[in-house]
Amino acid sequence: MNTTRDQIIQATRSLVEKQGYHATGMNEILRLSGAPKGSLYYYFPDGKEELAQEAISQTTKEVVGRIRANLALFDDPVEAIQVFVSRIADHIELSQFSSGGPLTAVAMETATSSERLNRACREAFAAIQCAFAEKLAANGYAPESAAQLALFITAAIEGGTLLSRTAHSGDPLRRVAEVLALALRSARP
Template identity: 40%
Template sequence: MPRRTDTRERVLRAAATLFQTQGYHATGLNQVLAEGGAPKGSLYFHFPGGKEQLASEALALSGGEMCDLIKAALDAADEPEAAVGAVLQALADALEASDFTAGCPVATVALDAAGDSEAIRTACERVYASWTDTISDHLVGHGVAADRSAALAVVLVASIEGALLLAKTRRDVAPLHAVGAHLRRSIAEAVR
């Protein structure tokens, strides 16, 4: 018999995937439960705050996984500009593998529901902050001034978000490669 935490994890992962591909409003709770293989009563048992709590936790999960990918790429590369290329290539590969349905794990929900729900807006803000903080800290470690690192990290995340949106819309990863080339040059100049 599956443990309660297994059910919670399955529901959370199903929700993260569905919110990423469909957005907040288009994702129904019955669909989440069906995809997660969970009985109907389990949703409010595990997520008493309902859909908002589920979305907030799903964003934290998928956003944390993306932050881990960013950190791993930064740590694995000799130079920060090479890490940016690795992150963009990983995103391009994931987008192609999903047949262009899964872009950023946060953007679809942010565009769809952040204006309607303070809890969701805050969850999105926390995820984006974790990404920019991770990038900024890495750049500071490579000698870039803290204020410049923070600004550059925002430019990187915003550029990558835009490139993902264009790539998803065009069903072509070329925007990710174009933005990647530009960002690599910008980072190389910043760390000199």
């Protein structure tokens, strides 16, 4: 793959994750990536919006892969999910409270202002929910139940991440993981 293009996306991901979409400027992205302004608009003719879209879809692929890999570590889906969410809490602390990818920030900021980014976020959330639902469905949960629980898991993680970022501590998300495990057990088939 093209290195310059990839470095630009990488810089965008990192900055948007930390600061949000509107707080991140093109000049900042350029500075971090080391690329010149001309290259940026050569690779992303539609500018910042296209860039953020690419950052989201690329991040989502990685995140979905990481979800599947983590959920495969345990046969029991509830245990797998609890451990996975706890790991996100660790990761948030290690990254000094940069959120779980640029998705949350962009979704919040562009829900009603950018058709293009809103669509990208919808697809991202759908893919993430799908990964959770598969694990549940493969372990005896009824399909509709699995889908609903996957939505709930995603919401709990997003909300827990927000609380942990705000609290500057992984603990809120870890406590969310505990209660989430209880909830999933009580919904067990």
